[in-house]
Amino acid sequence: MASGFAQWGNDLYTGRRSYDIVGLRRRWYLIAVALVLASAALLLVKGLNPGIEFRGGSQFTVSGASTLEQQPAIDAVGSVAADEEARVSTVGASAIRVQTATLTNDEVEQVRGALAGAYDVPVGEVTSSFIGPTWGADVSSKAVTGLVVFLALVSVVMTIYFRNWRMAAAALLALFHDLVITVGIYALVGWEVTPATVIGFLTILGYSMYDTVVVFDKVRENTAGVLDQSRTTYGEQANLAVNQTLVRSINTSVVALLPVSAILFVGAFILGAGTLRDIALALFVGMLVGTFSSVFLATPLEVTLREREPKVVAHTKKVLSLRGGPATTQSGATPAMAAGTTGYATQLLPGQHLGTAAQPKRRKSGRK
Structure with a gap:
C-alpha cells in the first residue's frame, strides 16, 4: 500500500497522472461560495457565544462535586439572584463551573454558600472570580489589530517575494474563506468563544498561508519562461x-490533524477542559478548510487573474491553435477557458509529460 501511494505521488510529480484541479475551478468556486454564505448565515442567525472573558461577569468553580448535574447550580444562582441566567459546564471529572452576570460582593458570598449546599461540599471548595468587560474588549481589540497587521504584512511580503500581486490577492481570498468558515462552524457548534479560540483563529491563518506559499512557490518554478x-499553457x-504538491499537502x-484531533x-469528551477544546476545534476546522483552499482555491484564483492578462491570453490562444484546439472568442479566450474547463490535466503531446513541457529549447553550444 505504501509503495502504491509512493508511485501515485511520483506519477503526479512527473505528470504521468494528473487531476484537472485548475480546469475545474468553477466547481471549487461554487463549493467555496456556498460554504462561506452558509457560515455567514449561521453568524447572522445564531451568532457567536462569547465567553465570560469578553462579556464580563462572575465565575464560580465547585471542586469535588458530588454530582455533575447542572440543575442544582441553576437553582442555587436563582435562589440568590432570580433575574440572573447561569451558564453551567463541567470541568474534568468532578468540578462544576458556573458563570453569571456581574454580582455584588454580598451576592457572590450567598451564591458560594448556595452552591456548596447544592453539591454537598465545604464552602472553601467553591472559588469565585470576577472578570470585567473591559478586559474582554481589550482582547477583542488586540485580536482585530493583530489580524489586520497580519494580512497587511502577508500582502506586502508575498507581493515582494513572488513579484506578483495576483498571488497575494489569491492568498488573501483563500484566507478569508478559511476564517469565515471556521467561525461559522464555531457558531454552529455553539461553544463559547474564549481567548484560546481567538488564538486558534489566528493560528490557522498562519498554517493556511504556509501551505499556500509552498504551492505558489512550485507554480512560480513551473511557469518561469x-x-x-x-507546448503548454500557463494554466x-x-x-x-x-498536482506535484498534492501529496505533500495531504501528508x-x-x-497536523492527528494530534489536534486527539x-x-x-x-471535549474526557477532561472537559474548555481551553483545550476551544483551541482544538478552531485548529481542526481551520486546518481542514485551509488544506482545501490551498489546493482547490489559491492556485485556481491566481490562474483566473493571470489569464486576464493580454500576453497570457495570446499565448494560450497560440498553444491551442498549434494543437488544433478550439476557436477563440473575441476576448481572446477559448470557450472552454471562459467556462473554466480547459482540461489542463490532459493537454499533452504524444510522448510528453507536463514535468518537462514548459522547458524552452536551449541552443546547442558550439564547443565540443
Whole structure:
C-alpha cells in the first residue's frame, strides 16, 4: 500500500497522472461560495457565544462535586439572584463551573454558600472570580489589530517575494474563506468563544498561508519562461504545480490533524477542559478548510487573474491553435477557458509529460 501511494505521488510529480484541479475551478468556486454564505448565515442567525472573558461577569468553580448535574447550580444562582441566567459546564471529572452576570460582593458570598449546599461540599471548595468587560474588549481589540497587521504584512511580503500581486490577492481570498468558515462552524457548534479560540483563529491563518506559499512557490518554478515556449499553457503548468504538491499537502495535513484531533477528543469528551477544546476545534476546522483552499482555491484564483492578462491570453490562444484546439472568442479566450474547463490535466503531446513541457529549447553550444 505504501509503495502504491509512493508511485501515485511520483506519477503526479512527473505528470504521468494528473487531476484537472485548475480546469475545474468553477466547481471549487461554487463549493467555496456556498460554504462561506452558509457560515455567514449561521453568524447572522445564531451568532457567536462569547465567553465570560469578553462579556464580563462572575465565575464560580465547585471542586469535588458530588454530582455533575447542572440543575442544582441553576437553582442555587436563582435562589440568590432570580433575574440572573447561569451558564453551567463541567470541568474534568468532578468540578462544576458556573458563570453569571456581574454580582455584588454580598451576592457572590450567598451564591458560594448556595452552591456548596447544592453539591454537598465545604464552602472553601467553591472559588469565585470576577472578570470585567473591559478586559474582554481589550482582547477583542488586540485580536482585530493583530489580524489586520497580519494580512497587511502577508500582502506586502508575498507581493515582494513572488513579484506578483495576483498571488497575494489569491492568498488573501483563500484566507478569508478559511476564517469565515471556521467561525461559522464555531457558531454552529455553539461553544463559547474564549481567548484560546481567538488564538486558534489566528493560528490557522498562519498554517493556511504556509501551505499556500509552498504551492505558489512550485507554480512560480513551473511557469518561469512559460510564455517563451508553445507546448503548454500557463494554466497547465500551474495545474502541474498543484498536482506535484498534492501529496505533500495531504501528508502535512494528516500529520497536523492527528494530534489536534486527539486534543479535541480528550479536551471535549474526557477532561472537559474548555481551553483545550476551544483551541482544538478552531485548529481542526481551520486546518481542514485551509488544506482545501490551498489546493482547490489559491492556485485556481491566481490562474483566473493571470489569464486576464493580454500576453497570457495570446499565448494560450497560440498553444491551442498549434494543437488544433478550439476557436477563440473575441476576448481572446477559448470557450472552454471562459467556462473554466480547459482540461489542463490532459493537454499533452504524444510522448510528453507536463514535468518537462514548459522547458524552452536551449541552443546547442558550439564547443565540443
